[in-house]
Amino acid sequence: MSEQNLLQVSDLSVSVDEMQILHKLNLKVNPGETHVLMGPNGAGKSTLGNTLMGNPNYVVNEGKIIFDGQDITNLSTDKRAAAGMFMSFQNPLEVPGISLSAFIRNAIHSQTGKPIKLLAYKKLLESTMELLNMDPSYADRDLNVGFSGGEKKKAEILQLLMLSPRLAILDETDSGLDVDAVRTVSKGIEEYQKRENGALIIITHSTKILESLHVDHTHVLVKGELVASGDGSLVEEINANGFERFIKD
Amino acid sequence: MNIDMRVNELPARTYRWLQLNGEDVSEKDISFSAFSLEAVKVPEGVSLLENVDADKAESIFAPSHEANLKADEGLVGPNGDTAPNHAGQIVRTGMGTGVDSLLESAGVKATVIKIAEGTVVSEPVMFHDHLSKGKSTISRQVIIVPDNSELTVIMDYDSDADADGIEAVSTKFFVGKDATLHLVKVQMLGQKVRHFDDLGGVVMEKGKFDLVEMEMGASKSYVGAYVSLLGDESQSLNNTGFLGTDEQFYDFNYVAEQRGKKTDSMATFRGVLEERASKNWRGSLDFREGSSGSVGDEQEDTLLLSPDVINRSMPLILCKEENVDGRHGATIGQLSDDMLFYMEARGIDKETAKKIMVRARLDSVARMIPDEDLKNKVALFLDQIL
Structure with missing residues (x-):
């Protein structure tokens, strides 16, 4: 492919509390591609997501992370976000005192450094909330405070759509959601793919969220190592047979 | 005049080992030049009586005071009328008798704010004071909200x-x-x-007292509130926010005295300390005999942003009734790594994240202020400090 990789992970080894979790992991993501990262519990999926985003609790022992041609292995998290990376959290944090709308506005301003036209911002926020079937009153509510699990995940996808990153890492975005909420969240992700030609790394161990999404590559992570990669059909195989054959191998 | 007084004493002296049962205030050569706050807005239906003798202004409290004395007959400290912080007070206040004595010494008359029985005044009464360099102000207000009425001050x-x-x-x-x-x-x-803010009052049957308080400036602030829930099913709601920066010192004392049946007291204290700021906070729920079915809850949430701050919290629950539910909780801590990571993952750097969290805490109280101009003034004040 002539196009430069958006993300290139080379020989990445990562430890948490001095315990090595990821072992010499390699991954390439091109612009607009959707990658699915699957694996049993404790395989290191969230570790990879957190490491890519620069969580200081995850220590890179070896290897490199290149994003858009820049070595970001030692770059701070806020600078990675400003460069165009995004991570939706498995357990989004509650922030009393700052509304969802104000938080997103702060984030956009921090990333762009430019003033925000309030009317245009409000319109975009409202239409995006509508797309996600979110009650508009949530915009003025304290960020994630008293939100149901489903509303928290929708608020994460709302941030994804409002911040327009080039690469989004979705960490178990579908966990704990009912069927309708999964469908809505999935619609939001699809919109991100279309609107931004955004690249995705979807971390999941269920396949519900993938049903309406086009998947380019599927990777299976077991005990911190990528043991298999394939196209979207690998998702269906895992859905039918589970991870057993990968664990045995 | 010189001011030497002990203020903000706990209803029961349980923190002697920390020497935090109360706070001593000492000020030399103070000359007060103003004796009232400026009434900047007095809506229709509100009567404002100025220069009223304290005895006359506070006569409204006499019946409840008599009833309390009778109920407490034979009861010695900490809760009887012999409690040194309140001895002789016709209505108990958070800072205590020291402020009453100071008001007497300075010859301060009261401003009485009153509405008629059965009246609801939707517009707030607004008072303001601007302190100039070299000046000191002392004032006393008595607010009377009679049966079936509602007022905002x-x-x-x-x-x-x-x-x-x-x-x-x-x-x-x-x-x-x-x-x-x-x-x-x-x-x-x-x-x-230096700021003294002394508050005290009584709430009768099914009455409600709703306090929103923000303490953000001054080098030293001594703030006390004593709410007596005398009537059955009376309520007290308190939301206090504070910000301590530089070397600011706060000494807070809040008491909810619950005498009526099924009374309800809820207090939330939310603040931030940074640099070398320090704070004492005393919060007491005092369930008196006869307060069956009452509930009380006090929650403190203080964010510490520097290793040099001093934060002292003294929650206290006194109980003379079995069927009551009293709770207190404290969340004292630094900005968590998880919170910082969440913010940074949205492109917000550490310093900005800190500022956002400080603002968020104070804004959560500021948004309860029912006046847009004052809200904006608070926002500008915080912009200057942070």
Whole structure:
């Protein structure tokens, strides 16, 4: 492919509390591609997501992370976000005192450094909330405070759509959601793919969220190592047979 | 005049080992030049009586005081009338008798704010004081909200940046049956001013007292509130926010005295300490005999942003009734790594994240201020500090 990789992970080894979790992991993501990262519990999926985003609790022992041609292995998290990376959290944090709308506005301003036209911002926020079937009153509510699990995940996808990153890492975005909420969240992700030609790394161990999404590559992570990669059909195989054959191998 | 007084004493002296049962205040050569707050807005239906003798202004409290004395007959300290912080007070206040004595010494007359029984005044009464350099102010207000009525009173204090005197405010309130008082106090004084804010009052049957308070300026602030829930099913709601920066010192004392049946007291204290700021906070729920079915809850949430801050919290529950539910909780901590990571993952750097969290805490209280101009003033004040 002539196009430069958006993300290139080379020989990445990562430890948490001095315990090595990821072992010499390699991954390439091109612009607009959707990658699915699957694996049993404790395989290191969230570790990879957190490491890519620069969580200081995850220590890179070896290897490199290149994003858009820049070595970001030692770059701070806020600078990675400003460069165009995004991570939706498995357990989004509650922030009393700052509304969802104000938080997103702060984030956009921090990333762009430019003033925000309030009317245009409000319109975009409202239409995006509508797309996600979110009650508009949530915009003025304290960020994630008293939100149901489903509303928290929708608020994460709302941030994804409002911040327009080039690469989004979705960490178990579908966990704990009912069927309708999964469908809505999935619609939001699809919109991100279309609107931004955004690249995705979807971390999941269920396949519900993938049903309406086009998947380019599927990777299976077991005990911190990528043991298999394939196209979207690998998702269906895992859905039918589970991870057993990968664990045995 | 010289001021030497002990203020903000706990109802029961349980923190002697930390020497935090109360706080000593000492000020030399203070000359008060103003004796009232400026009434900047008095809506229709509100009567404002100025220069009223204290005895006359506070006579409204006499029946409840008599009833309390009878109920407490034979009861010695900490809760009887012999309690040193309240001995002889016709209505108990958070800071205690020291402020009453100071008001007497300074010859301060009261301003009485009153509405008629059965009246709901939707527009707030607004008081303001601006302290100039070299000046000190002392004032006393008595707010009377009779049966079946509702009133909002807002007080805000600011000063010249280099003001270096004292801003002393005493506020006493009476909330009648089925009546509601919303009281808002906002302190935005300069960093050399010392601030005394003494509050106390009674709430009768099914009455409600709703306090929103923000303490953000002054070098030293002594703030006390004593709410007596006398009537059955009376309520007290308190939301206090504070910000301590530089070397600011706060000494807070809040008491909810619950005497009536099924009374309800809920207090939330939310603040931030940074640099070398320090804070004492005393919060007491005092369930008296006869308060069966009452509930009380006090929650403190303080964010510590520097290793040099000093934060001392003294929650206390006193109980003379079995069937009551009293709770207190404290969340004292630094900005968590998880919270910082969440913010940074949205492109917000550490310093900005800190500022956002400080603002968020104070904004969560500021948004309860029912006046847009004052809200904006608070926002500007915080912009300057943070």
